[in-house]
Amino acid sequence: MNKSAIKNGELIKEEDAVVSITSREVQCNFSVYEALRVLGGKVVHLCDHEKRLKESAAMLNMKLPALNLKENIEKLIKKDNLKDVTMRILVIGGKNPQVFITYQDLLTYPDSYYEKGIGVTTYFGERFMPKCKTSNLLLSYLALEDAKSKGAFEALLVDRNNRVLEGTRSNFYMLKDNVIYTAGDEYVLSGVTRISVLKALEEMGVKVVFESPKLSEIESADTLFISSTSMAAMPVSTLNSKPIKCDFDFVKRVTTYVRAHELD
Amino acid sequence: MNKSAIKNGELIKEEDAVVSITSREVQCNFSVYEALRVLGGKVVHLCDHEKRLKESAAMLNMKLPALNLKENIEKLIKKDNLKDVTMRILVIGGKNPQVFITYQDLLTYPDSYYEKGIGVTTYFGERFMPKCKTSNLLLSYLALEDAKSKGAFEALLVDRNNRVLEGTRSNFYMLKDNVIYTAGDEYVLSGVTRISVLKALEEMGVKVVFESPKLSEIESADTLFISSTSMAAMPVSTLNSKPIKCDFDFVKRVTTYVRAHELD
Numbered sequence: 308m309n310k311s312a313i314k315n316g317e318l319i320k321e322e323d324a325v326v327s328i329t330s331r332e333v334q335c336n337f338s339v340y341e342a343l344r345v346l347g348g349k350v351v352h353l354c355d356h357e358k359r360l361k362e363s364a365a366m367l368n369m370k371l372p373a374l375n376l377k378e379n380i381e382k383l384i385k386k387d388n389l390k391d392v393t394m395r396i397l398v399i400g401g402k403n404p405q406v407f408i409t410y411q412d413l414l415t416y417p418d419s420y421y422e423k424g425i426g427v428t429t430y431f432g433e434r435f436m437p438k439c440k441t442s443n444l445l446l447s448y449l450a451l452e453d454a455k456s457k458g459a460f461e462a463l464l465v466d467r468n469n470r471v472l473e474g475t476r477s478n479f480y481m482l483k484d485n486v487i488y489t490a491g492d493e494y495v496l497s498g499v500t501r502i503s504v505l506k507a508l509e510e511m512g513v514k515v516v517f518e519s520p521k522l523s524e525i526e527s528a529d530t531l532f533i534s535s536t537s538m539a540a541m542p543v544s545t546l547n548s549k550p551i552k553c554d555f556d557f558v559k560r561v562t563t564y565v566r567a568h569e570l571d
Numbered sequence: 572m573n574k575s576a577i578k579n580g581e582l583i584k585e586e587d588a589v590v591s592i593t594s595r596e597v598q599c600n601f602s603v604y605e606a607l608r609v610l611g612g613k614v615v616h617l618c619d620h621e622k623r624l625k626e627s628a629a630m631l632n633m634k635l636p637a638l639n640l641k642e643n644i645e646k647l648i649k650k651d652n653l654k655d656v657t658m659r660i661l662v663i664g665g666k667n668p669q670v671f672i673t674y675q676d677l678l679t680y681p682d683s684y685y686e687k688g689i690g691v692t693t694y695f696g697e698r699f700m701p702k703c704k705t706s707n708l709l710l711s712y713l714a715l716e717d718a719k720s721k722g723a724f725e726a727l728l729v730d731r732n733n734r735v736l737e738g739t740r741s742n743f744y745m746l747k748d749n750v751i752y753t754a755g756d757e758y759v760l761s762g763v764t765r766i767s768v769l770k771a772l773e774e775m776g777v778k779v780v781f782e783s784p785k786l787s788e789i790e791s792a793d794t795l796f797i798s799s800t801s802m803a804a805m806p807v808s809t810l811n812s813k814p815i816k817c818d819f820d821f822v823k824r825v826t827t828y829v830r831a832h833e834l835d
Contacts, residue, residue, distance in 0.1 A: 325589035326597075328661055329673050333590075335712035336600055367713065397592055409593050435699065435710055445707035446699055448599035449631065 311386045313379045313408035315372070318386055324407050332401035336442040339363040340397045343499075344413065344536055344569070347391065348384050351536075351569045353377060355499040359440060360396060366439045369400035376408075383408055393537060397442070414537035421562060424544025424553050425460035427474070427533070428453060429522060433466050437473075437495050447475035457548065460541075461533055463525075470494075470519035477533035477541075480504070481520040482513075482557065484529070491517040500565060504534045507564035530554040532561070539565040575650045577643045577672035579636070582650055588671050596665035600706040603627035604661045607763075608677065608800055608833070611655065612648050615800075615833045617641060619763040623704060624660060630703045633664035640672075647672055657801060661706070678801035685826060688808025688817050689724035691738070691797070692717060693786060697730050701737075701759050711739035721812065724805075725797055727789075734758075734783035741797035741805070744768070745784040746777075746821065748793070755781040764829060768798045771828035794818040796825070803829040 310321035326333045341360050344351040357376050364371050380394065391413040399405045430450035435443055450462035454475075461474045473479050473495040481488045487508055489501075498504075508515055525531060530553050531543040540561035542553050574585035590597045605624045608615040621640050628635050644658065655677040663669045694714035699707055714726035718739075725738045737743050737759040745752045751772055753765075762768075772779055789795060794817050795807040804825035806817050 321593065322591075324592050326592055327586075328588050328590055328671055329585065329659075329675070331712075334604075334661075334706060335708040336706065337709065337712050340598075367709075368716070395593075397598075407592055411593070432699070435696070441709055442598060442600065443707055443709035444599040445601065445631075445705055448595075448601050452632070 308387070310410070311383060312410075313383050313406075315406055316375060316379055318382060321409060324409050326399065326405065330399075330401070332399050336444075337367065337369065337401060338397060338399040338442040339367065339369065339440055340395060340442060341440065342393055342395050342536060345380075345384065345389055345392045345394055345410070346413075346569065348389060349570060350377070350380055350394075352499050353380070355502065356396070359497065359499065360398065363439045363441060364398065364400070366436060367400065367441065369398070370404070371398060372404045372406060374398075374406060379408055383410070416538060416541070420460070420541060421559060422555060424542040424555065426458060426545040426548065427461045427463050427531070427543050428457050428459045428547050429465050429471065430454070430462040431465050433472075434464065434496075438493065438497065440496060451475045459545070459548075465522050466519075469522045471522055471525055472519050474533045474535075477535040477538060478504070480532050480534070481525055481528045482530040482532075482554065483520075483524070485513065487513055487515045488518055488520045489515065490519040494519065498534060498536070500534045500536050500539060503565040503568055504540055504561055506568070507540075507561045510564060511560060526551065528552065530557055532558045534561075534565070572651070574674070575647060576674075577647050577670075579670055580639060580643055582646060585673060588673050590663065590669065594663075594665070596663050600708075601631065601633065601665060602661060602663040602706040603631065603633065603704055604659060604706060605704065606657055606659050606800060609644075609648060609653055609656045609658055609674070610677075610833065612653060613834060614641070614644055614658070616763050617644070619766065620660070623761065623763065624662065627703045627705060628662065628664070630700060631664065631705065633662070634668065635662060636668045636670060638662075638670060643672055647674070680802060680805070684724070684805060685823060686819060688806040688819065690722060690809040690812065691725045691727050691795070691807050692721050692723045692811050693729050693735065694718070694726040695729050698728065698737075698760075702757065702761065704760060715739045723809070723812075729786055730783075733786045735786055735789055736783050738797045738799075741799040741802060742768070744796050744798070745789055745792045746794035746796075746818065747784075747788070749777065751777055751779045752782055752784045753779065754783040758783065762798060762800070764798045764800050764803060767829040767832055768804055768825055770832070771804075771825045774828060775824060790815065792816065794821055796822045798825075798829070
């Protein structure tokens with residue numbers, strides 16, 4: 308099937324979802340984006356994603372054109388008869404802003420990832436404007452390539468003070484003595500799924516301390532996990548190739564809560 | 572006239588110099604680039620630019636396809652009968668690397684910029700992988716937009732230690748008591764024109780210390796200037812809107828040397 312996409316509110320062929328390399332805004336990644344889930348033809352947490360997209364743009368002083376996200380996403384869902392997909396909204400700023408909506412097969416992971424955990428590596432590097440979801444993603448790309456080359460699933464970014472802040476495409480949590488430690492909101496991307504994870508933890512009666520664990524602390528944690536829109540909560544079973552402790556059932560309870568509230 | 576471009580060694584229309592927004596390498600700025608001058612149909616310092624392009628790619632573990640830059644650039648010059656232009660080479664990495672060559676009118680600046688100097692602002696921020704000329708340019712974009720909004724021509728990037736390292740698209744120099752201070756090679760982009768500037772200073776018998784001036788020191792400098800492929804050496808006459816001392820003749824001698832050796 309020839310896939311469709313949306314460009315500035317119009318249906319186009321996906322192959323026409325292209326940008327000119329002579330555009331300064333394209334050359335300089337002056338753009339913001341969101342990735343979201345569509346389940347059974349319904350968009351998950353659109354309001355939260357739209358809010359974050361607008362916040363990201365505001366941090367860059369980027370003027371947004373009319374987005375009409377709901378209407379445009381529904382147009383695309385109807386045209387290609389979509390059920391379960393991962394959608395990407397990309398807004399390129401500048402004098403002639405461009406808004407694209409594209410999609411791919413729903414990003415899902417094998418059950419074994421949730422039952423046996425995944426591997427993470429650590430990578431020194433700080434995101435530029437960490438609260439802002441921009442296309443300035445080279446650090447994340449390199450860190451993730453490094454992780455993959457070592458057989459791991461995700462890289463955790465470690466800052467100049469040896470604090471473990473977040474993954475390249477996920478938020479990060481450490482459980483130690485029944486307390487969850489995770490970065491303060493000002494240091495990391497405010498994940499849409501992180502909001503659900505924090506609600507799940509509240510429901511489970513687990514105390515959350517907004518403090519990033521140090522690199523030296525995470526090895527002896529009771530449980531590490533990461534979260535994202537596609538992953539929900541994913542348990543970590545190896546750290547830089549070394550097996551670590553993990554309460555898989557704890558993380559599973561978080562994922563169950565997150566997935567149950569996707570279409571709230 | 573319809574402009575041409577080169578894509579993977581083939582002549583194409585410039586309007587077809589586009590990339591798909593669904594490509595992960597495009598989304599994550601996994602790309603390196605060079606901007607170079609063509610004068611009277613001759614390419615300036617191609618070897619230096621090609622060397623740096625390859626070094627940038629190597630730092631990212633990016634595999635380069637065959638570039639044949641000289642041949643491809645000459646093909647483009649011949650096709651569009653080019654005399655004086657600024658060319659851009661862009662290499663996007665990944666499994667199917669793409670090499671583009673595009674051009675625009677030669678970037679030049681009014682004589683008054685050299686005679687009366689330009690304005691600079693200061694901007695706190697550190698480039699990711701400063702020695703690598705990648706498309707990860709959001710910091711530079713934002714810093715330059717900030718400078719322009721204040722009526723300035725360039726923004727100087729200041730690091731966490733208050734060291735003034737470089738401009739968003741230029742190298743930076745401070746003259747104080749007949750000594751030039753400029754960042755060590757490991758902290759900034761190794762500008763192709765910086766090589767010529769350093770040769771000019773040697774020729775002029777001026778001592779160079781590879782140490783970045785502090786923000787607090789540059790206000791009381793004898794002269795500040797910046798350099799780039801398009802600018803050669805450009806004197807700075809205002810710093811954050813305040814007039815500062817500047818020996819225009821000194822900077823002019825540097826520019827004269829740089830321009831005289833472009834076609835060596």
